Amino acid sequence: MISRSVVALILIVFLCVSPAPSQAKKAVFDGLAALEYIKVLASDAMFGRKSGEPGSEAAAEYIASKLKGWGLEPAGANGGYFQELTYEYYEVEKGAALGIVAHNRTRDFVYGEDWRQYRYSGSLTAGAGIVFVGYGISAPQKQYDDYSGVDVKDKLVLFAVETPRRLESALREEAQLANRIKAAQEHGARGVLTFRSDTQAGAASYRGGPRKDIYRPGFVLISIEAKVVDFIFKWQRADPRFFFQQIEATGKPQSYDLGVQSLVNLKVDFDEKRPTKNVLARITGTDGNLKSEFVIVGAHMDHLGIDMTGDVLNGADDNASGTAVVMEAARVMKLNSFKPKRTIIFALWAAEEEGLLGSKYYTENPLYPLDKTVANINLDMEGHGTGQVGASGAYYAPEVWEILKARLPKEVLDNTVPGRGGPGGSDHTHFLYNGVPAFMVGTSGPHFKTNRVGDVIGLIKPEILKNSGQFVMAALEVLSAEAKVPIIARRKETFFWRFETIVNQRTPALDEVIQEHKDVQDPDVDFQLAAVGGKAGLAGDALRVELMKDLWAGKARLAETKGLALFGGQAPAGGGMMGVRGPSKTTVLLGLQGVAAFRDDLRWADVFSKQGIGFVTLDQPGPFFGDRGLNDEGKRVLEAIGKANLLLIVKGLDPGQMKSLLENASKPVFLQTSTLPGKEILDLVKKTESTVGLVLGKDEDAVSYVRKVDEAKKAIGAEYLSIVSENCLWEKAGRSQMLDIVAELLKAKYEVEDLANLFSGAFMRALNRAIRP
Numbered sequence: 001m002i003s004r005s006v007v008a009l010i011l012i013v014f015l016c017v018s019p020a021p022s023q024a025k026k027a028v029f030d031g032l033a034a035l036e037y038i039k040v041l042a043s044d045a046m047f048g049r050k051s052g053e054p055g056s057e058a059a060a061e062y063i064a065s066k067l068k069g070w071g072l073e074p075a076g077a078n079g080g081y082f083q084e085l086t087y088e089y090y091e092v093e094k095g096a097a098l099g100i101v102a103h104n105r106t107r108d109f110v111y112g113e114d115w116r117q118y119r120y121s122g123s124l125t126a127g128a129g130i131v132f133v134g135y136g137i138s139a140p141q142k143q144y145d146d147y148s149g150v151d152v153k154d155k156l157v158l159f160a161v162e163t164p165r166r167l168e169s170a171l172r173e174e175a176q177l178a179n180r181i182k183a184a185q186e187h188g189a190r191g192v193l194t195f196r197s198d199t200q201a202g203a204a205s206y207r208g209g210p211r212k213d214i215y216r217p218g219f220v221l222i223s224i225e226a227k228v229v230d231f232i233f234k235w236q237r238a239d240p241r242f243f244f245q246q247i248e249a250t251g252k253p254q255s256y257d258l259g260v261q262s263l264v265n266l267k268v269d270f271d272e273k274r275p276t277k278n279v280l281a282r283i284t285g286t287d288g289n290l291k292s293e294f295v296i297v298g299a300h301m302d303h304l305g306i307d308m309t310g311d312v313l314n315g316a317d318d319n320a321s322g323t324a325v326v327m328e329a330a331r332v333m334k335l336n337s338f339k340p341k342r343t344i345i346f347a348l349w350a351a352e353e354e355g356l357l358g359s360k361y362y363t364e365n366p367l368y369p370l371d372k373t374v375a376n377i378n379l380d381m382e383g384h385g386t387g388q389v390g391a392s393g394a395y396y397a398p399e400v401w402e403i404l405k406a407r408l409p410k411e412v413l414d415n416t417v418p419g420r421g422g423p424g425g426s427d428h429t430h431f432l433y434n435g436v437p438a439f440m441v442g443t444s445g446p447h448f449k450t451n452r453v454g455d456v457i458g459l460i461k462p463e464i465l466k467n468s469g470q471f472v473m474a475a476l477e478v479l480s481a482e483a484k485v486p487i488i489a490r491r492k493e494t495f496f497w498r499f500e501t502i503v504n505q506r507t508p509a510l511d512e513v514i515q516e517h518k519d520v521q522d523p524d525v526d527f528q529l530a531a532v533g534g535k536a537g538l539a540g541d542a543l544r545v546e547l548m549k550d551l552w553a554g555k556a557r558l559a560e561t562k563g564l565a566l567f568g569g570q571a572p573a574g575g576g577m578m579g580v581r582g583p584s585k586t587t588v589l590l591g592l593q594g595v596a597a598f599r600d601d602l603r604w605a606d607v608f609s610k611q612g613i614g615f616v617t618l619d620q621p622g623p624f625f626g627d628r629g630l631n632d633e634g635k636r637v638l639e640a641i642g643k644a645n646l647l648l649i650v651k652g653l654d655p656g657q658m659k660s661l662l663e664n665a666s667k668p669v670f671l672q673t674s675t676l677p678g679k680e681i682l683d684l685v686k687k688t689e690s691t692v693g694l695v696l697g698k699d700e701d702a703v704s705y706v707r708k709v710d711e712a713k714k715a716i717g718a719e720y721l722s723i724v725s726e727n728c729l730w731e732k733a734g735r736s737q738m739l740d741i742v743a744e745l746l747k748a749k750y751e752v753e754d755l756a757n758l759f760s761g762a763f764m765r766a767l768n769r770a771i772r773p
């Protein structure tokens with residue numbers, strides 16, 4: 001660092017030689033000033049700034065008073081600096097304890113290591129006996145009840161969260177964790193102890209965690225580790241493994257009172273509507289037109305409060321640092337009487353650590369129109385690292401990133417590490433979901449104390465804060481002054497189009513796919529089915545030789561194509577990722593058009609599978625069905641496809657054929673249809689873990705198609721439902737039709753998870769199950 005006297009000297013020389021000294025020297029972002037704000041925010045007196053607690057409210061007051069003192073205009077609700085909101089506050093009080101008394105011996109277990117509570121656990125300070133109830137499933141109407149013959153009133157029930165496959169398909173509803181908890185409540189227990197038995201090879205874990213309606217003030221939800229289970233069973237006649245084997249062998253519950261006592265001390269503070277607030281200030285734009293457009297720079301000011309041992313989680317880096325950078329940028333811009341053309345909003349969000357709630361609330365109740373908001377810059381963790389500034393978001397807002405790239409001063413740009421971006425992890429997320437170009441800005445390199453007690457002021461480097469501050473100020477100057485920051489048409493739909501994993505369900509020839517992707521950078525179609533050809537007219541071994549040649553040559557050409565990657569055996573997860581990630585490629589799944597390649601010799605299904613074929617389509621199912629459904633050949637072909645771990649994609653079936661196919665299927669099937677099948681068939685779809693591909697016709701209108709999707713979702717759930725476009729999605733018509741569909745789905749308030757299922761999740765699930773031996 002250069003010394004102050006040298007700076008003064010340079011300044012004097014500059015002033016002396018400067019021919020036009022009329023302009024006052026511009027203030028610059030001061031890292032040491034930012035450090036001072038962090039000292040306050042991350043002090044023990046703020047108690048870790050958990051939203052809804054006095055410390056965070058004090059932090060909000062402190063920030064607002066600073067902004068006001070520096071002359072920033074209020075930008076909150078009702079002419080003030082705040083936007084009030086409430087959130088669901090849930091906190092375990094200090095001193096949580098669990099002891100077990102077995103065989104006259106008492107052992108205490110460590111909270112957070114040996115055991116923890118589920119969200120929506122209530123409180124209990126009492127001793128209670130423990131009753132083992134196997135899987136905790138109560139379904140007497142289906143001849144299975146872990147509660148039959150045991151009295152669990154005022155006891156804790158102990159059960160494993162897995163479900164053996166055999167029970168899982170029959171007791172899908174009842175096996176959901178929420179329903180197991182309800183069963184315990186209905187039988188008069190005071191709480192549940194759950195554990196992972198890990199003895200059930202291939203067993204499914206429960207689906208769906210506890211929800212709010214499960215909460216009872218005096219009912220505890222506790223999960224325990226193997227160590228606790230071992231102690232509970234130490235003097236029992238057998239281990240849990242034995243009882244689960246018995247259940248498996250006999251189909252009968254093995255519940256009994258263990259004669260073991262628990263000593264529970266768990267107190268939770270649950271407040272459905274705890275008040276907290278965002279802080280907002282602004283510098284109003286000066287341009288007559290542009291001042292009603294907005295740039296929002298934000299950071300979350302809250303952190304995690306106090307941990308179970310009573311230590312304060314100061315959150316200096318996460319995210320007093322980002323808060324301080326926003327504050328200092330505001331101060332300096334105001335000090336310089338900066339005159340932006342657009343209005344700049346400085347926002348400090350509440351309850352980020354509770355699930356991005358403050359910024360989410362803002363996007364649901366925007367104080368400035370989101371469709372006039374040109375960009376959001378979000379700061380999270382600016383105090384550690386290498387000093388380079390990561391700025392992620394280019395893939396989702398290339399039109400904004402291009403402007404920044406062209407206009408940012410060279411020294412700022414040189415110190416910036418751009419990333420692809422995407423939602424998740426911080427407060428830019430809900431801006432993206434609403435179509436606002438949003439950049440996640442955090443300093444590069446390790447942030448070594450995230451969410452730990454050691455995230456304290458002493459580790460924060462003011463020069464790193466300054467780098468981040470210089471980026472933010474420069475970006476704000478560009479975005480608030482640039483005459484045209486495009487607000488593209490259909491921003492929200494375009495975001496989801498880019499964000500979702502898009503599967504192109506058409507199955508063109510591999511050659512066509514390769515031709516199309518020769519020069520594609522970061523394509524929007526993420527997953528592509530492609531058929532390996534075979535010359536028309538060939539059959540038997542001659543056909544197989546041709547196919548095998550095509551397959552090998554195709555794989556080699558695919559490996560050389562920049563925008564493509566060969567499917568590697570595990571379907572990609574849906575959605576984008578936070579942080580720095582390179583451009584993505586289209587993953588290609590190879591398949592066979594029809595079963596001609598192995599119809600005469602079924603062993604070849606397996607050979608093709610081993611050479612990288614993943615699916616087989618059946619477009620003309622006629623020959624494989626008779627009056628009473630699947631004929632003998634059909635059954636053999638279906639069996640061979642299942643055994644070879646190929647996904648069967650089938651279309652053009654009538655309801656009777658669908659039923660027969662699913663009844664005979666050992667593996668999930670991808671069942672394409674333009675009309676939703678009836679309940680009997682849908683039940684079979686669930687049972688076989690198949691997926692319904694609802695076909696979207698080439699000219700089908702979005703409103704009526706989404707109505708169809710809606711009906712289907714109600715009947716079977718998005719988990720089993722996939723959109724199948726007849727149009728090719730890398731072509732303009734297909735893309736545009738799909739944006740219409742996205743618009744309708746968003747209008748109908750589909751959740752992000754539902755969209756993920758419809759666009760790829762349900763298909764991928766069926767695929768992953770089908771290709772697994």
Ligand SMILES: [Zn+2]
Pocket residue numbers: 300318319352380381426
């Ligand atoms: Zn954070």
